[in-house]
Amino acid sequence: MRFVDEFREPELIAKATQEIRRLTDSERLYRLMEVCGGHTHAIYRFGLKDLLPPNIELIHGPGCPVCVLPMGRIDDGLSMTDDREVIFTAFGDMMRVPGTHGSPLEYKARGADVRIVYSPADALKLAQANPDRHVMFFAIGFETTAPSTALTLTRARALGIRNFSVFCNHVTIIPAIRAILDSPDMRLDAFIGPGHVSTVIGCRPYEWIARHENKPIVVSGFEPLDMLESIVMLLRQLRDGRAEVENQYKRVVPWEGNRAALKAMAEVFQLRPYFEWRGMGFISQSALRLRDSYADFDAEQRFRIPGIRVTDPKAAQCGEVLKGVLKPAQCKLFGNECTPENPVGALMVSSEGSCAAYYNYEHRKAALTGLTALTMPAQAI
Amino acid sequence: MCLAIPGKIVELLPERENLALVEVSGVRRKIDVGLLDDDPAKAGDWVLIHVGFAMSKISERDAADQMRILAMLGEDEAAMQEIEGYGLGDSEPRPSEPRPLGSG
Numbered sequence: 001m002r003f004v005d006e007f008r009e010p011e012l013i014a015k016a017t018q019e020i021r022r023l024t025d026s027e028r029l030y031r032l033m034e035v036c037g038g039h040t041h042a043i044y045r046f047g048l049k050d051l052l053p054p055n056i057e058l059i060h061g062p063g064c065p066v067c068v069l070p071m072g073r074i075d076d077g078l079s080m081t082d083d084r085e086v087i088f089t090a091f092g093d094m095m096r097v098p099g100t101h102g103s104p105l106e107y108k109a110r111g112a113d114v115r116i117v118y119s120p121a122d123a124l125k126l127a128q129a130n131p132d133r134h135v136m137f138f139a140i141g142f143e144t145t146a147p148s149t150a151l152t153l154t155r156a157r158a159l160g161i162r163n164f165s166v167f168c169n170h171v172t173i174i175p176a177i178r179a180i181l182d183s184p185d186m187r188l189d190a191f192i193g194p195g196h197v198s199t200v201i202g203c204r205p206y207e208w209i210a211r212h213e214n215k216p217i218v219v220s221g222f223e224p225l226d227m228l229e230s231i232v233m234l235l236r237q238l239r240d241g242r243a244e245v246e247n248q249y250k251r252v253v254p255w256e257g258n259r260a261a262l263k264a265m266a267e268v269f270q271l272r273p274y275f276e277w278r279g280m281g282f283i284s285q286s287a288l289r290l291r292d293s294y295a296d297f298d299a300e301q302r303f304r305i306p307g308i309r310v311t312d313p314k315a316a317q318c319g320e321v322l323k324g325v326l327k328p329a330q331c332k333l334f335g336n337e338c339t340p341e342n343p344v345g346a347l348m349v350s351s352e353g354s355c356a357a358y359y360n361y362e363h364r365k366a367a368l369t370g371l372t373a374l375t376m377p378a379q380a381i
Numbered sequence: 382m383c384l385a386i387p388g389k390i391v392e393l394l395p396e397r398e399n400l401a402l403v404e405v406s407g408v409r410r411k412i413d414v415g416l417l418d419d420d421p422a423k424a425g426d427w428v429l430i431h432v433g434f435a436m437s438k439i440s441e442r443d444a445a446d447q448m449r450i451l452a453m454l455g456e457d458e459a460a461m462q463e464i465e466g467y468g469l470g471d472s473e474p475r476p477s478e479p480r481p482l483g484s485g
Contacts (some may be wrong), residue, residue: 118466119433
């Protein structure tokens, strides 16, 4: 119960954990997946696992956009810096992510014009300020960031700007959930639905999970109490044999989502037939590209993109960890070849990735108390 | 990117449509409120911000909760760095050091 002192409402936390124990059938195992990387980070940070009965297993989903981006796409994006007219812009999260020949930051050190922006709107601003250069924005993220890229592009077009383009790597969360559910070794019982993604897409897109896959899903906030309440709601559904979409995060997430944001996305983007996810392979209709009406702003149309494919290292078992078949520490590379400082696999790349979160909180804690060899069998090899 | 930053709309700016001055923990920056078109932003509203765009309106209490969550997750510094990095309306985004990997 590490972080209980920090909880604002300890008596409510105690009540929720009590209710979780009451609802849990000790004879069975409960496998709950939190889809969002923010939830994964929070679960480790707050030590929520310590509050749950041992037969509730939290499995960390694919909701970390930096993690699931294939290395080949980073290489493709960086290839545009061969053209010295190009200013490569991306969020800070991307800057240390390794490509085959180095990260964006290492390209910068070698002379490429690589700049951090905190908003796609700033990339556009940079294009306006540098009319003799071409500003390329390396867009990543789920539906939390895609509407901002979309609105920026509509503004660029309205302003008649010619020296701005987007290398679009936006992905959508629903097909990734579908891919996990379709996988033969899938063993999930229910989902903790993403919080801020759902402010955009709303709750309706999850209905098929309940209706056709017969799995409960509860859209959840990020407070420890939010997540415990969501688990209570999931356990109640499982106990009653129900499978519904419920919204624990009503105070922030409207059932219909943000219509203006969805409209901006629909105006600018269309679904790609398929897209590669690191650790998961190709998933159909899982990513966005610019519509032909925005071809002038599409970096993939304006530049000769090599279309590099880098196979995930065979020894890294990211896919199995994503599907909940393996825990992070059970991967052969975990903590040895693959660390947050030197990531080999996708899930070690960002602090929202499950392996990095596990490493930063659990592994370091275990190492500090000298229990590494006992608790991390993969480490003993 | 999963976690939004809470802020308060100080005023809507006349220089461009959908541009607003927002305050986050005492820091004021310009953000875009064009994604709130269904329920337009006005001065005094609290909003959740993702990458320079207000994405939804929230209550003051939820804004305080969200800030606390960012602090508890150790993401508050990265969030403030993001806010300070917004360069809309400046001549050019302010140069800044890269954030630690994965922050935000």
